Amino acid sequence: MQYQVLENKVKVFNITDFNLGETFDCGQCFRWDSLSDGSFIGVAFNKLLKLRLENNTLILDGCNEKDFLNIWQNYFDLKLDYRQIRNYLKSLDCTLDTITQFAPGIRILNQDPWETLCSFIISQNNNIPRIKGIISKLCSKFGNPINNSSYYSFPEFERIACLNKEDLEELKSGFRAPYILDAARKLASGYISLQDIKTMPIEDARCELMKIKGVGPKVAECTLLYGFHRLEAFPMDVWMKRAMYLLFPEHDASYFGKYAGIAQQYIFHYSRSHPEIFSR
DNA sequence: AACCAGGGTGATG
């Protein structure tokens, strides 16, 4: 990986198959915002980052070499060859040619497991703008401000574990509030270990996550894909069910092989961006 | 006013 370290900034060269808008807007994360100059700003792993892509150069603003190597390189999955994966998917089914071509710059982020778990608990039977709002309130109320800015870290589960239902009231998360508390408490007590889940066989990892109230197959699958980078995980929400029925009848996740999760992301984003193909 | 949103729980056949 070729990169250059500047004052509070890192430039990464020869970046391909990466589009920030497509990656941040494909439904896998909820804490990145686009700015008017084409760059994006957000928080992950207690760090505030502003970034933009100029031609094939990724410019990370507010970043030193250590954070690039320890956090962002992995967060943006820069070592994985997405072109090769798309070619593999296209070789499985020519329908995937059109679908991957629609947003070829999508990458699966390596997000924090707890943040991912909590975010997708909040996502259930909910819409994306409101999910973002609830998470934003969760962070500003219980996280810590970063560099004296108005951006906040995602609160640790230890912090959430000692709260009660009334503390979460102003989030307006509704019936999901007790689920958030149950998740935080089961992690804080050690009853469930994210560290252990990391190395478990995926079937065991699913069962482990579903010990949490409010975590079913779909939320568990999203956590495994976005929080643990299990690229074979295949979340099936309402959009994916419609898309599979219409575009891949008689097939399931196994049809897409070990990169099923990445296929899922292309399909999900394509479907959500073309709702008209389902109304007929 | 009814229906929907990146679902899951608990009760009932």
Added chain:
DNA sequence: CATCACCATGGT
């Protein structure tokens, strides 16, 4: 195992 009302909230 399959189905179903219900869950809290905000937007159409």
